[in-house]
Amino acid sequence: MGEFLLKPRVHFGQGALATLNQLSATRVLLVTDKAMVKFGLAQRATELLQRQGADCQVWDDIASDPDIETVAHGMQLMNARYPDLVVALGGGSVIDAAKAVIYTQRRARPELARPRFVAVPTTSGTGSEVTAFSVVKAGAEKLVLVDEHMLPDIAILDPALAASVPPAITADTGMDVLCHALEAYVSRQASDFTDALAEKVVELVFSWLPACWRQGDNLEAREKMHNASCMAGMAFTNASLGITHSLAHALGGMFRIPHGRANALLMAGVVAWNADYTGQCDTFAARRYARLAHKLGLPASSTYQGVTSLLVAIQTLKEAMQMPAGIRDAGVDVNNG
Ligand SMILES: NC(=O)c1ccc[n+]([C@@H]2O[C@H](COP(=O)([O-])OP(=O)(O)OC[C@H]3O[C@@H](n4cnc5c(N)ncnc54)[C@H](O)[C@@H]3O)[C@@H](O)[C@H]2O)c1
Numbered sequence: 214m215g216e217f218l219l220k221p222r223v224h225f226g227q228g229a230l231a232t233l234n235q236l237s238a239t240r241v242l243l244v245t246d247k248a249m250v251k252f253g254l255a256q257r258a259t260e261l262l263q264r265q266g267a268d269c270q271v272w273d274d275i276a277s278d279p280d281i282e283t284v285a286h287g288m289q290l291m292n293a294r295y296p297d298l299v300v301a302l303g304g305g306s307v308i309d310a311a312k313a314v315i316y317t318q319r320r321a322r323p324e325l326a327r328p329r330f331v332a333v334p335t336t337s338g339t340g341s342e343v344t345a346f347s348v349v350k351a352g353a354e355k356l357v358l359v360d361e362h363m364l365p366d367i368a369i370l371d372p373a374l375a376a377s378v379p380p381a382i383t384a385d386t387g388m389d390v391l392c393h394a395l396e397a398y399v400s401r402q403a404s405d406f407t408d409a410l411a412e413k414v415v416e417l418v419f420s421w422l423p424a425c426w427r428q429g430d431n432l433e434a435r436e437k438m439h440n441a442s443c444m445a446g447m448a449f450t451n452a453s454l455g456i457t458h459s460l461a462h463a464l465g466g467m468f469r470i471p472h473g474r475a476n477a478l479l480m481a482g483v484v485a486w487n488a489d490y491t492g493q494c495d496t497f498a499a500r501r502y503a504r505l506a507h508k509l510g511l512p513a514s515s516t517y518q519g520v521t522s523l524l525v526a527i528q529t530l531k532e533a534m535q536m537p538a539g540i541r542d543a544g545v546d547v548n549n550g
């Protein structure tokens with residue numbers, strides 16, 4: 214017996230941001246960060262939200278990898294105004310901060326009505342706009358909150374919002390998308406539903422991520438990666454993730470490596486480990502990786518050859534985007550955490 218949860222409503226495509234002006238609300242809390250202010254995106258969102266007469270408060274100091282103190286500050290803002298609509302505009306860090314605030318308010322004040330929640334991702338990476346997870350830092354540790362009540366009611370995927378993402382962050386976040394799909398695909402909780410999403414995501418990433426990296430304002434490529442990121446989120450929120458993510462949270466929390474880059478550094482090693490690549494190479498995961506390689510049109514006449522093809526494809530993708538090969542190349546001094 215299985216289960217596949219489908220939420221939220223997803224508006225996608227160029228111009229989708231304009232959906233914000235159809236939302237009626239009295240008091241809005243716009244959760245965002247300084248980059249969104251700098252690129253004028255926070256201003257655009259505020260203008261759209263105000264067209265229906267809403268009173269919009271902007272909370273724009275979310276840093277990457279939000280921590281418990283950030284969430285506590287968000288709670289103060291919530292308790293001062295009781296917004297009926299929360300809009301998160303930013304990368305996974307911004308969306309996760311908003312989710313953690315909603316989670317905490319529900320825990321602390323269960324008698325209050327949950328505000329409507331809209332997530333507008335500006336990176337193509339975490340898929341947080343459709344997942345029941347939020348990652349919050351406590352010191353050097355990354356905690357993962359899991360609760361369906363954090364799922365947004367609406368996700369808005371406008372690829373133009375990702376056009377300003379610089380190449381290194383495009384690479385990091387894009388590899389996060391690939392990692393979500395790979396981990397969902399070899400999960401014991403994978404199903405026909407999550408497989409369909411993961412297979413499409415992997416195809417989209419290998420086809421379009423290098424184009425996004427080379428030319429950030431290629432909106433066709435951005436749209437493909439934005440959709441892929443969201444679909445990967447749908448896959449992993451249902452199938453769950455694997456040890457790349459467990460290790461990446463530890464590595465990222467301790468050495469401040471961006472989430473997607475940590476995954477990219479660990480991914481090939483975990484694929485090889487899961488597949489028992491240097492042993493029999495005949496595990497459940499090995500067969501799944503080989504199937505994926507076959508679906509991608511890569512050489513896969515045996516399980517071993519399929520896994521090899523996938524490993525080569527991952528390596529080639531990283532090299533095409535000039536990503537660091539190993540943990541040391543990423544500037545980590547393992548003796549000095
Ligand atoms: N909730 C989930 O399901 C889930 C899944 C994976 C990762 N995460 C968490 O999400 C966080 C990472 O999110 P992320 O990878 O999206 O990075 P991020 O949100 O930390 O953003 C990275 C950087 O990119 C900037 N940025 C964002 N959008 C931009 C744009 N359009 N133009 C220019 N700059 C822009 C940000 O200001 C920031 O400096 C981590 O804390 C990670 O643990 C959550």
Ligand SMILES: [Zn+2]
Nearest residue numbers: 339389393472
């Ligand atoms: Zn991730």
